[in-house]
Amino acid sequence: MLSKPILVLAASLCLFASCNEQDKNATAATDNTKDSTSMNKTDSMGIKEEAVSYDDNGTTLKGYVAYNGSSNDRKPIVLVVPEWWGVTEYPRMRAQMLAEMGYFAMTVDMYGNGKLAENPKDATEASRPYYDDPALAKSRLDAALQKAKTFAQADTAKVAAIGYCFGGSMVLNYAKMGAPVAGVVSFHGGLQGVAPQKGTKAQFLICHGNADTFVPDAQVKAFRKSMDSAGLSYTFKTYDNATHAFTNPAATAKGQQFNLPLSYNGPADTASWNEMKTFLNSVLR
Numbered sequence: 001m002l003s004k005p006i007l008v009l010a011a012s013l014c015l016f017a018s019c020n021e022q023d024k025n026a027t028a029a030t031d032n033t034k035d036s037t038s039m040n041k042t043d044s045m046g047i048k049e050e051a052v053s054y055d056d057n058g059t060t061l062k063g064y065v066a067y068n069g070s071s072n073d074r075k076p077i078v079l080v081v082p083e084w085w086g087v088t089e090y091p092r093m094r095a096q097m098l099a100e101m102g103y104f105a106m107t108v109d110m111y112g113n114g115k116l117a118e119n120p121k122d123a124t125e126a127s128r129p130y131y132d133d134p135a136l137a138k139s140r141l142d143a144a145l146q147k148a149k150t151f152a153q154a155d156t157a158k159v160a161a162i163g164y165c166f167g168g169s170m171v172l173n174y175a176k177m178g179a180p181v182a183g184v185v186s187f188h189g190g191l192q193g194v195a196p197q198k199g200t201k202a203q204f205l206i207c208h209g210n211a212d213t214f215v216p217d218a219q220v221k222a223f224r225k226s227m228d229s230a231g232l233s234y235t236f237k238t239y240d241n242a243t244h245a246f247t248n249p250a251a252t253a254k255g256q257q258f259n260l261p262l263s264y265n266g267p268a269d270t271a272s273w274n275e276m277k278t279f280l281n282s283v284l285r
Contacts, residue, residue, distance in 0.1 A: 046070030047099045049092065052106070056143035062114035063107045063144060064092050066099035067153050075104040076158035076284040077148045079141060081167030082107060084123040086116040094162075101277065103284075104154040108144040110137065110170070120258075127166050134173045134194050141174050158182060158284045162276065164247070165189055175202035176232075183283035185276050187247055191215055191223035196230040204234035205279040207272035209242030213261050237275050239268035247272060 042048045048069035054061050064087065067075055078098050082091035087107045095105035109115075110130060117123035130137040141161065149156045160183045163171040168189015175184040176196040183203040191206070204227070208215060220236075227234050245251035245262035247269040255262040 042069055043096075045100060047096055049096065049099075052147055054143055054147035056112075056139055059112040061109040061112055061140070061143060063087055063109045063147075064095060065104065065106045065148065065151065066092070066095040067104045067151075068099055068102065069153075071102075072153075074155035075102060075153055076160065076280075077145070077154050077156070078103045078105045078280065078284075079144055079148070079159075079161040079171075080105055080107045081110065081141070081161060081163035081170050083164050084117060084127040084166040086111055086126070087114060088116060091164075091167075101280075103280070104148065104151065106144055106148045108141060108167075110140050130166075130170060134177065137170050138174055138177050138179065141170070141179065145180070160184060160280055160284055162187070163189060165245075169193055172204065172206075175204060176200060183279060185279060187272060187276075188212060188215070188242075188244055191219050196226060196232050198230050200230065200232055202232075203279075203283050204232065205275060206234065206236045207275060208236065208238050209244065209246045209265065209268060210238040211241055212244045212246075214244045235275075235279070237272065239265065239271060241265060242268035 040048075040050045046069050047066060049064055049066045052063050052065055054063070080091045080095050080098070082088065087109050091107045095107050098105035111126050115126065117126050130140070145159060148154050159181045161171040161174060161181055162185040163169070164187045166189075168186030169192075171184040172186050172189060172191070173193040175181055176194050178197045178200055179202070181202050183205065185205045185207065187207045188209055189206075191208075206223075208220065224236065239246060242265040243255075243261055243263050245255070246265040249264045249266075249269075252263040
């Protein structure tokens with residue numbers, strides 16, 4: 001099995017990963033480290049984005065919610081757990097895309113106070129506590145969910161979560177620890193984590209590149225075995241020739257920059273996003 005430092009590095013590579021089904025999203029995904037401080041807004045499609053502040057055991061957390069402000073219908077909640085950079089423009093973009101699909105989306109501030117990691121060293125240090133202490137990560141997600149439930153536009157009975165790399169690992173753990181979610185989706189997340197609780201009702205979708213050397217076959221087999229042993233419902237999708245960070249159009253350049261085996265894979269990007277659409281529709285509608 002991979003050591004914890006390698007696991008953290010593997011998870012961190014997804015800082016550039018994004019699921020991107022439209023050309024406009026590729027442009028937005030190229031600057032994942034930018035600290036977006038724009039005011040609350042409503043776009044031409046009626047998608048409203050609001051900055052939110054909430055608390056977890058004395059730590060102030062700062063995220064964003066996105067939803068269709070032109071509709072009075074209550075919308076299923078989807079938490080969006082970002083890469084190790086924190087709540088940058090990228091997870092906000094994903095939340096907006098989910099809002100366009102009819103969901104009430106909320107980006108999750110894992111670190112507190114809207115902290116952003118400016119470089120890999122800082123990001124590793126910021127994310128490590130949540131691998132070491134899954135209960136802390138669960139507390140962060142619980143706090144975000146409770147905040148989302150305070151909105152009149154949110155359907156509190158229908159909840160799911162998605163995450164990328166670090167975020168993917170976090171949502172898998174969250175569901176395996178018995179969180180009140182109908183389903184979770186991990187995009188090229190690490191598969192090592194807590195042992196799943198028997199009786200967990202959440203469903204799982206794992207989107208994995210079969211050329212991802214940071215999540216090797218041994219880790220995949222161990223994950224499947226643990227899920228099967230606990231009798232949990234999961235779908236494991238693999239994508240040919242897809243390496244780590246396969247959903248991000250900027251991944252190839254970043255792989256070259258850092259001399260790391262990651263690259264963008266358009267077909268896998270599109271396929272995994274479509275798999276997520278079908279999955280969320282099945283567990284939340």
